[in-house]
Amino acid sequence: MGTVAALIFAILLSLADLDAKRLEPWFELSKPEGATAKDSVLLCYPFDFLAFVPFTAAKRGHWSVFHIGTATVLVFWFITPLQSSLIATVQQQMVIPGNFITTRVLNVLSNPGPETNSFTNTAYSISWLNSTPPLFSTKMEAVLPFQPVSDTLGSSMDTEKWTANTTAYYADLSCNEAERRTERIPNRFGKSEPDQVSYFYDRETNCTFKHDGFPTFLNSGKNETWKPYYGIFVGYHPGSYSNYYLKTSTCDAGPNPQMFLIIFARKWDINDTATVNAVYCKVKYKASAAQVVVDARTKLASNVTYLGSPREMDYSEFNATIFETMVSGGGPESAVYNGGPFGVAPMHSAKARNVTAVMANTDWDVESNVLGFMFAIDSDIRKYLDANFVASTIGKAYKLLFTTYAATQLMVPQAKSIDGRILYTTETVVVEETFTRILEGLLGAVLLLLISFLISSTRRRTGLIYDPASLAGTMALVANGPDLLEKFGSLDGTSTINELHQAVADESLRYKLQSKGGRYQLSILPGSPNPTQSNSRTQMPLKNEQERNVELGAAAGSIFIIFLAVLLIFLIYIFHYGNSNNGLPSFDNVFVSQLLFSYIPTALGMFLEPFWVLLTRFICVLQPLETLRRGHALASESLTLKFESKPPSLTIFAALKSKHFFLAILAVTALSTNALAIAFGALFNPTSVPATSSLPVMNRYQPSFRALPYSFNFINAESGYQPQPGQSSYLLESQIPPNHFAVGRDDHYYALYANYTLNTSLPEWTTPSHFFLPINIAANQIFNSSDLAQAETLGLNASLVCEPLEVPISLGLNDYLNTTNVRLNVEANAYENAGPGCVFSTNFIVRQVQAESSEDVGVPLAMEAYPNLLSISNTTQENDICGSLVPAIFSKTKAVDRYKPKDKFDLSSFKYKSIVCRPNLTVNRYQITFDSSRQIVNAEVKNTSADEKALLFAGNITEGQFLRSIRQMFQPDLPWEESFKQDNWLYFSKLALPTEWIDLMIQKVSNSTSQFDPATPIEDVDMTFIGQQLSEAYSQVFAIILGLYHERMFTTNTDTLQQLEGTRIASVTRVQMSPSMFALAAGLLGWYLLLAIHFYLFRVSRFFQRLPTSLASEIQLFHKSAALDDVRGTELLTSGQRDTHLKTLKRTYGYGRFLDREGTLRVGIEREPLLDHMSDKEVRNQGLGRIGLTIQYWTQWVAKLIR
Structure with a gap:
């Protein structure tokens, strides 16, 4: 504007x-x-x-x-x-106030539920697997989520940040070193030297904890390698799996105690004196008003600032007992445990193997599970003998546990208005x-x-009475000035500028507009030299007077035409360049940018206006004379036209009225230069755009497996078998097969569960269904956090193809327990109608479905089983193939009377459906787009005929081994070994709750529990639907396993010189050209070019030596004309009155050769008839006009030839 x-x-x-x-x-x-x-x-x-x-x-x-x-x-x-x-x-960051609401509030949890303990899984994923904290929260505090009431900006949230005054909750720990007293007593096994019993005293709470001393042996009667370190977390409340707790008669810490004790000790050998570090910590759970900044897209908090003084929460706001009991005991109480995946806290042993290797108490992973979160922060066990280090580390770990507990288990939907602001980056206008x-x-x-x-x-x-705005007006002012006209006696339309100056430019001559004898005339003042004297002096033309008008010459015309052509070509070129290169380069300096992309283009557009105005003004002068040259022109068509009195741009309507269309076109063109200036000024717009550039990359790994993940077998220290939930255990690393590496049994599910429940990021190079072979960006390349990269790599996906399966059922005998069991014989081919035979006998003893009480008799029960198949041949290769299959059995029955004879179980009451699902591994080449955190933004499959899958298994790993490994991790929580012998591994439930990770995944994927509900008739269980959900869950588990463990699964690429061509996509400020403004500017320039060519070739007329651009040069055209008689005496009339007067004379006029009253042949304006009118050839046969005449001649010749 x-x-x-x-x-x-x-x-x-x-x-x-x-x-x-x-x-x-x-x-x-x-x-x-x-x-x-x-x-x-x-x-x-x-x-x-x-x-x-x-x-x-x-x-x-x-x-x-x-x-x-x-x-x-x-x-x-x-x-x-x-x-x-x-x-x-x-680009500028703006802040606008907004109406915000908190979407959740902190709820008081009275009793734990089946998934309450899942917060430890989330904390594990954050600690060990690099998952992000809960949305809106950090590792240090839980924040009430919030959002704007409405989309204030109505735009993308990619650059938005939300700032709101909400509430933050956190645990505030204060720790002090415990006072320690010791006494010596015989070792409880009686097989070692006496050890020291320690008493740890806290002076602040008057709490004393007795500990039996450094443990000497692990297994009864069996010596183990000496392990010099010991660590234990002792909570106040007794947990489900804790052997120690503070809540005793020697530690009465008062009402609502919130404290715990951590002990670390080192003893180099059995005779060494233990070095002990014991720390008591007191916890206060606080709430504080806080200003929180989150990314509007990811909902991750980037800054939390506390406002005012925090307040401590009491038990009416937060039931600390539930939280502290779960933290202390490693899991929920047995009363709320339903056999699902949240029965115990996650085990850290696989991640903290270096710690476990030197820890004397191998049960720390269950009994003192909190220590694992400390080791995730720092696993150097030597540092834990420092009280300050322990205090600092437990503070971070405990805060994380509380944050995940509060964010995932305590917050319930409820809206409340709060103050907030929206910070967003946008294109703003600056001066x-x-x-x-x-x-x-x-x-x-x-x-x-x-x-x-x-x-x-x-x-x-x-002295003007009226504006002499036309030729007739000027003629009227000089018609009665014989002295003045005599000065022009030797001049006419063929006179040169020198001749004009010789006649009138004498410095002693004075011209004046004056009234004389009732006449109003332009005359020479008395006393001026006579014509003879005047003409005797040669006057040089003034500098602004030229023999020929340069602007109409061939040189000026050629330059102007070439300039317009070059400008148009350059404009088209930079538009094409901008489209091909995502815009034009920009400058950080606003002044330089505005100078190049706004000032200069607009000035260029404005520069064209004076030139077109000048050409239009020349035509304004020429148009009446051009009409006269053609002869027999009325005065209204020539002498009285007032084109010169108006700006050329505003002569449009007058020219149209006089039917001088070319002049109207020129006037419109001169006026359109203003539109060109506007178009040029708005042509360039700096905008943030994704710009692509070459990016050298290389494959980080070869597409070949070298090792597979293997879930640790946890061995119970007392039984020697796989432990039941809550039993102490240690790691039996000797069972790890060749070409395998140890991983946490459920780590992949922890990460996947965190992604489901908290929308945390998936592992690098992973999507919900695919894993992509990682790409390394060349070391010499700078890759900013906002950049994206594109490269070609392999993508792996695995899904399940399911079909119905008939499973015969029968009654049998469990030899191990000597009791009746129900046998389900699973038999299937490894491939559809082909391959090795795969079998498994899935049994359960009848007492598994017996009612616990008489009230439960007849209660519907549901059971889901996914047995692991073996090959009939029992060979390793065929076991691998069969072990990759996923059978699924969904059954419904009713609880039976426990006093009913076991061998009288009614098989007809056991209803079931079954399917078998076979893995389908696909490997394709993809064009992936990923960000700086190696998260996949987009992936497009490339059509290639190469067999990419063969490369993966070119080494020691077969496809069967790989898929069997995935199958085992798909169902990591298969019951312990003794359960299979006793036929009690199947779990019958009267609740629609998941019993293992696969069940949980199906429920999360489908967002429904109806298929698991015991009350749902077996006829309504859709096994096709179950197969689809199993396949989707399998794909997700497959992708996340490779995402977590790809660094150890794939062969590292050692060829650092083998670089590939990738693409960087960076958000840069590039100058975009407006298509509409370009179309307008290019259209106008194209029109200017055509019009300029036409003007100089066909419309430049030179029927006198120079254009009549001054009063003197006009007078020389008519000073001997009889037309002066027609206007004499009209100098006091208005232009309209003079026009009317001339119309009444009904005379016509022309421009050409005529004889004056003295009989002298002259060229100029004269009353018709004239001797001769000047032809087109005469007035155009010079300069570029010659070319126009030639073109015109040949055009007419061709037209004549055609006719």
Whole structure:
């Protein structure tokens, strides 16, 4: 709008500018002393180039012209372009207030539920697997989630941040070193030297804890390798699996105690004195008003600032007992445990193997599970003998546990209004200071110039009665001046500029507009030399007077046409370049950017206007004479036309009215240069766009498996078998097969569960269904956090293809227990209708479905089983293939009377459906897009015919081994070994709750528990649907396993010189070209080019030596014409009255050769009939006109030939 306003002001200013320049000769002629020719009748300011006028006017002392001319130059070439450059578009962070609400509140949990303990899984995933904290929260505090009431911006949230005043909850720990007293007693096994019993005393709470001393042996009667370290976490409340707790008669810490004890000790050998570090910690759970900043897209907190003083939460707000009991005991109480995946806290042994290897108490992973979260922070066991280090580390670990507990288990939906702000990065409009200061100065200068112009103009007087705005008006003012006309006696339309100056430019001649004898005439003042004297002196032409008008010459025409062509080609080129390269380069400096992309283009557009205005003004002069040249022209078509009195851009309607269409076209063209300036000013727009560039990358790994993950077998220290939940255990690393590596049994499910429940990020290079072979960016490349990269790599996906399976059922005998069991014989082919036979006998003893009480008899029960198949041949290779299959049995029955004979079980009451699912591994080449955190943004499959799968199993790992490993990790929580022998591994439940990870995954994927509900009839269980959910769950587990363990599964690529071509996608500021503005600018330039060619080839007429751009050059055309008789005496008439007078004469006029009254042959304006009119060849056969005539001749010849 600023540019448009400036252009409108420039057009209005051009009106005053034209009148000032056009009437300046008459102002000079109206002076009492008259004026010389160079200051009056030879002036041609309207036809001078715009930029030169102020200098010429200042030199001559024509201050009105100087003031208005300078103001016009400043407005056209400085103020208007500066106005377009004043406002710049930049990327800037904005802050707007918004109405926010918290979406959840902290709820008081009275009793734990089946999934309450899952917060430890989430904390494990955050600690060990690099998962992100709960949304809106950090590792240190839980934050009430919030969101805007409405989408205030209505735009993408990619660059938004939300800031709101919400509530943060955190655990505040204060720890102090415990006082220790010891006494010696015999070892409880009686097989070692006496050890020390320690008493740990806390002076603040008067709490004493007795500990039996450093453990010497692990297994009864069996010596083990000496392990020098010992660690234990002793909570206040007794947990389900804790052997020690503080809540005793020696530790009465008062109501609502919130404290625990951590002990670390080292003893190099059995005879060494133990080094003990014991720390008591007290916990306060606090709430504080906080200002929280989160990313609007990811909902991850980037900053938390506490506001005011925090307050401690009491038991009415937070039941600390539930939380502390679970933390202390490693899991929920047995009363809320339903056999699902949340029965115990996650085991850290696989991740903390270096710690377990030196820990004397192998049961720390269950009994003191909190220690695992400390080891995730720092696993250097030596540091834990420092009390300050222990205090600091437990503070971080405990805060994380509380944060995940509060965020995942305590928050329930409820809205509450809060204050907030939205911070977003957007393209904002800024005012460039340098241009502003310049513009202010120029506007001030223009204001002073216009005031000076008004003052100088109002103080001057003109002798004009009416504006002589046409040829007829000028003729009327000189018709009664014989002395003046005599000065032009030797001149006509063929006279040169030198001859004109010899005739009228004598410095002693004074011209004046005056009233004489009732006549109002332009005349020569008395006392001026006579014509003879005047003509005897040779006068040089003035500098602004030229023999020929340069602007109409061949050189100027050629330059102008070439300039327009080059400008159009350059515009098309940079538009094509911008489209091909995602825009033009930008500059960080706003001043430089605005100068190049706003000021210069607008100034260029404004530069074209004066030239087109000048050409239009020439046509305004030529058009009446061109009409006269063709002969028999009425005065209204020629002599009385007033084109010269209006700015060329505003002669459109007058030209159309007179049917001078080419002049109208030129006027429209001159006016359209303002649209070109606007188009150029709005053509370039700096915008943040994704820019692509070459990025050298390489495959981090070869597409070949070298090892597979293997879940640790946890061995009970007492039984020697796989432990039941809560039993102490240690790691039997000797069972790890070749080409395998140990992993946490459920780690992949912990990460997947955190992703489901908290929307945390998946592992690197992973999507919910695919894993992609990692790409390394070349070390010498800078890759910013906001960049994206594209590269080609392998993508792996595995799914399940399921079909119905018939499973026979029968009653049998369990030899191990000597009791009746129900046998389900699973038999299937490894491949569809082919491959080795796979079998498994899935049994359960009848007492598994017996009611616990008489009230439960007949209660519906549900059971889901996914047995692991073996091959009939029992060979390793075929066992691997069969072990990769996933059978699924969904059954419904009712609880039976426990007193009913076991061998009388009614098989018809056991309803079931079954399917078998076979894995389908696909390997394709993909074009992936990933971010700086190696998260996959997009993946597109590439059509290749190469067998990519064969590469994966070129080493020691077979496809069967690989898929069997995935199958085992798909169901990591298969019951312990003794359960199979006793036929009690199947779990019958009267609740629609998951019993293992596969059940939980199906429920999460389908968002439904109906298939697991015991009350759902078996007929309504859709096994096709179950197969689809199993397949989706399998794909997710497959992808996340490879995402977590790919560094050890794939062969490392050692060829660092083998680089591939990738693509960087970075958000950069590039200058975009507006398609609409480009179309407008290119269209106008194309039109200008065509019009300029037509103008110079076909419309430039030279039927006199120079254009009549001054009063003197006009007079020389008609001073001997009889037409003066027709206008004589009309000088006091208005233009309309004179036009009416000439119409009444009904005479016509022409321009050409005629005989004057003395019989002299002249060329000029004359009343018809003339001797001869000038032909097209005469007036155009020079310069570029020759080319036009040649084209015209051959065009006519071809047309004639065709006819």
